[in-house]
Each structure stands twice: as C-alpha cells, then as structure tokens.
Amino acid sequence: MNDPLSETPGISRRRLLGTAGAAGAAGIAAGAAGGVASTALARDDAPALTTVGSTSVPFHGKHQAGIVTPPQSRGHLVAFDLAPGQGRKAAAALLRRWTRTAERLTTGEAVADDTGVALDAGPSSLTVTFGFGHSFFGRTGLADRRPASLDPLPDFSSDALDPRRSHGDLWVQLGADDALVAFHALRALQRDAAGTARVRWQMNGFNRSAGATARPMTTRNLMGQIDGTRNPRPEEPDFQERVFVPEGGGPKDPAWMAHGSYAVVRRIRMLLDDWEKLGLREQERVIGRRKDTGAPLTGGSETTELDLEKTGPDGGLVIPAAAHARISAPEANGGAAMLRRPFSFHDGFDERGVPDAGLLFVCWQADPLRGFVPVQRKLDRGDALSPFIRHESSGLFAVPGGCGPDGYVGEELLEG
Numbered sequence: 001m002n003d004p005l006s007e008t009p010g011i012s013r014r015r016l017l018g019t020a021g022a023a024g025a026a027g028i029a030a031g032a033a034g035g036v037a038s039t040a041l042a043r044d045d046a047p048a049l050t051t052v053g054s055t056s057v058p059f060h061g062k063h064q065a066g067i068v069t070p071p072q073s074r075g076h077l078v079a080f081d082l083a084p085g086q087g088r089k090a091a092a093a094l095l096r097r098w099t100r101t102a103e104r105l106t107t108g109e110a111v112a113d114d115t116g117v118a119l120d121a122g123p124s125s126l127t128v129t130f131g132f133g134h135s136f137f138g139r140t141g142l143a144d145r146r147p148a149s150l151d152p153l154p155d156f157s158s159d160a161l162d163p164r165r166s167h168g169d170l171w172v173q174l175g176a177d178d179a180l181v182a183f184h185a186l187r188a189l190q191r192d193a194a195g196t197a198r199v200r201w202q203m204n205g206f207n208r209s210a211g212a213t214a215r216p217m218t219t220r221n222l223m224g225q226i227d228g229t230r231n232p233r234p235e236e237p238d239f240q241e242r243v244f245v246p247e248g249g250g251p252k253d254p255a256w257m258a259h260g261s262y263a264v265v266r267r268i269r270m271l272l273d274d275w276e277k278l279g280l281r282e283q284e285r286v287i288g289r290r291k292d293t294g295a296p297l298t299g300g301s302e303t304t305e306l307d308l309e310k311t312g313p314d315g316g317l318v319i320p321a322a323a324h325a326r327i328s329a330p331e332a333n334g335g336a337a338m339l340r341r342p343f344s345f346h347d348g349f350d351e352r353g354v355p356d357a358g359l360l361f362v363c364w365q366a367d368p369l370r371g372f373v374p375v376q377r378k379l380d381r382g383d384a385l386s387p388f389i390r391h392e393s394s395g396l397f398a399v400p401g402g403c404g405p406d407g408y409v410g411e412e413l414l415e416g
C-alpha cells in the first residue's frame with residue numbers, strides 16, 4: 001500500500017495531521033512505517049506550536065545554514081563513505097536527493113515514505129549542513145578540484161585519534177531544537193544514501209535547551225564552563241573573511257568553494273573524574289575565567305576583555321601563563337580565529353563508571369591554517385586544560401556555499 005505521506009508534497013506535517021483528524025487518523029496509521037495514529041495529535045483544536053517548534057531556519061541562502069545559526073539543543077554529526085563503484089554521477093544524484101530532503105524537513109514538511117517520527121512537530125530550527133572530505137575527490141575523479149585547505153591536518157602530540165571515527169568522504173551536520181526532529185532527519189538522509197554511501201561514523205550531541213535558563217546566555221559545556229564567549233560575531237567587520245571563503249574563491253580556493261567554509265570536527269573526551277577533583281579556584285585558573293559568570297579572572301563581566309598583563313599581590317600573572325583562554329586568544333596566535341560551534345556528548349559509562357563524555361568540537365573558518373591549526377599547535381604545547389581532555393577523532397571538511405531553490409548543495413563542484 002502506498003504511503004499517504006509520500007503523496008502529499010508541500011503539505012506540512014501539522015496540516016497533514018489536521019487533515020487526518022477530519023478524515024480519520026487510521027489512513028495515516030495504515031500507510032506510514034511504524035504507524036503514527038494518534039487522534040489526540042490530530043485534533044483540530046491542538047494547541048499552537050511553541051516558538052521552539054515553529055521556528056525555522058532558511059535552508060537556502062548564500063551560506064549553508066548551521067554555521068552562523070545559534071547552536072541547537074540536539075545535534076548529529078555523521079560521515080559517509082561512498083559505496084564501492086559509486087563515483088561522481090552517483091554522488092551528484094545523492095547531493096540532489098539530500099538537498100530536496102533537507103528543503104522539506106527544514107520547513108516542517110513530510111518526506112517520501114516518511115517514518116512519522118516527527119509528524120506532529122514543526123521545523124524546530126532544523127539545519128542540515130553538507131561537506132566533502134579529502135577522500136571524496138579521489139573517489140569521484142575530482143582530485144584536481146580538491147582545495148589545498150583539505151590537506152590533512154598536522155599530527156599533534158596529544159592526539160589519540162581513532163581512524164574509524166575520523167575523516168570520511170561526505171559529512172553531514174544536523175541540528176534541531178527537538179530530539180525527534182533531529183533523529184527523523186538523520187534517518188531520512190541515511191535512507192536517501194542507501195546503495196550510494198554508507199555511514200562511516202556517527203556522533204550525537206546536545207546543548208542546553210531554549211528556555212532552560214532565566215536569561216539567554218552562552219552555552220555551558222560538561223565541565224561547567226561558559227564556552228563560546230569570545231567567538232567572532234557576525235556584526236564584526238572581519239567576521240565574513242574569517243569564517244567564509246570570499247566570492248570567486250580565496251587565493252587558494254577553487255571557485256566552487258565561494259561562500260563556503262571549512263569545518264574541523266574533533267571528538268574531545270573530557271576526563272571528568274580528574275577535572276571534578278580540582279577545586280573551583282584551580283578549575284578557574286585552568287581556563288582563566290570564573291566558572292559562574294564566565295568573566296575573566298582579571299575582573300568585569302563575561303564580555304570584558306582579558307587583561308593578560310595584570311599581576312596579583314604575589315607578582316604572578318592573574319590569568320596564568322598556561323590558562324586555556326590566554327593560549328587560545330587571537331592576540332596570542334597572530335590573529336588566528338575560528339567560529340566554535342560545538343555540541344556536548346555523553347555516550348554512557350565504562351565498566352569502571354568512567355563517563356564517555358565531552359565535546360563534539362566543531363569550528364568554522366575560511367582557512368584552517370589560519371584558524372584551527374595554529375591555535376591547536378599552541379594548545380598542544382602547553383595548555384593547562386590538556387591533562388583533562390583527549391582528542392579522540394578528527395575530521396576536516398570543505399563545506400560549500402548554500403544553494404537556491406533550483407539548485408543543490410555542491411552543484412558547482414559536481415556539475416562544473
């Protein structure tokens with residue numbers, strides 16, 4: 001029997017439920033995989049979606065969504081490898097399918113053979129962001145179009161990388177303010193890939209939910225720190241050039257990367273048992289900021305500049321020489337800056353009760369050699385945070401600019 005959801009292009013998931021309410025929810029239940037019958041959900045007097053559910057982030061645009069978009073409460077990162085024998089034509093068809101699916105899901109529409117997992121939800125700020133890894137170009141005969149910026153990252157002494165959870169031909173970042181909307185999108189994209197590409201690795205992350213705190217604030221990570229304070233801001237004059245490849249491509253970028261960006265992805269385990277043994281004062285000296293407000297140890301509020309010269313009564317630096325915020329500051333790295341947009345992760349406890357938790361660190365920049373690499377080199381040499389973290393996987397992906405309603409993401413690369 002045909003799936004009624006697949007026959008209703010353009011109909012929103014909420015409107016479909018309203019229709020089902022009038023015609024009887026049994027019709028949907030019979031067709032959709034797993035069954036989605038719920039007369040309660042299909043009532044005409046169903047309450048309005050909250051702003052969390054009804055908020056949508058435009059999929060189309062100069063840049064792909066999910067880069068400058070405020071971090072959502074749920075995230076999935078997934079890398080795919082092309083299946084044996086699948087080349088450029090198959091990859092182009094896949095990117096076309098993925099684009100159409102992302103267009104529908106980000107506006108709250110159902111997709112073909114919809115599983116119904118997000119049937120009663122609005123778009124919930126869903127974003128879907130697509131990227132290409134180094135290996136993609138060789139597999140598709142496009143090695144001459146591979147950007148130099150995709151050259152492998154250098155080794156860092158503190159790396160403990162698992163190759164099975166690193167790299168990948170294709171990369172997708174999903175974010176949404178609802179866990180079911182995010183999972184539904186992940187499954188839809190995986191199904192679109194069937195026969196063309198296989199999941200290589202997949203990671204699940206989260207951030208705090210909208211409305212969880214009385215005042216909007218920068219998110220906290222699983223060490224309890226306010227994290228993201230000194231990110232470059234879109235209103236700053238050099239934001240675009242730091243984060244995005246310019247029109248026509250940069251000096252070292254192919255034209256197909258115009259308005260795109262490079263994502264560095266690292267699964268960073270936090271050694272939380274060790275971290276939590278430190279007293280509050282020691283924890284604050286590791287970062288160089290207060291834990292409660294995020295203010296620099298040299299005073300002020302979260303947004304006050306760090307005073308890197310200030311000394312205390314004992315003559316020592318108030319923000320210690322190895323403090324993470326000092327070492328990673330653009331002033332200490334020839335201006336190197338990146339847009340950090342991480343998710344936290346928690347994948348359970350091992351047999352000794354040690355949490356497998358930390359940060360799915362994702363940072364965005366126009367050039368990884370002027371963003372992530374110099375900062376990580378410096379951190380690798382003497383960051384006070386290093387004893388409490390472990391980099392366990394790594395990826396670097398070229399994320400092309402966005403597309404319009406008639407195109408698809410990556411079209412300039414795959415058709416050009």
Ligand SMILES: C=CC1=C(C)c2cc3[nH]c(cc4nc(cc5[nH]c(cc1n2)c(C)c5CCC(=O)O)C(CCC(=O)O)=C4C)c(C)c3C=C
Pocket residue numbers: 221223225226227228229230231268269270287289324325326328329330337338358359361372375376379389
């Ligand atoms: C190579 C880049 C970075 C990695 C890897 C990294 C890991 C990491 N960071 C924190 C917590 C904080 N980082 C903070 C600031 C900060 N971190 C980086 C870079 C990396 N961090 C930069 C560029 C900055 C900004 C520095 C500046 O502009 O002054 C902070 C302070 C608050 C803030 O500005 O966001 C915290 C807290 C963790 C826990 C972590 C790995 C798990």
Ligand SMILES: [Fe+2]
Pocket residue numbers: 324328
């Ligand atoms: Fe950091």
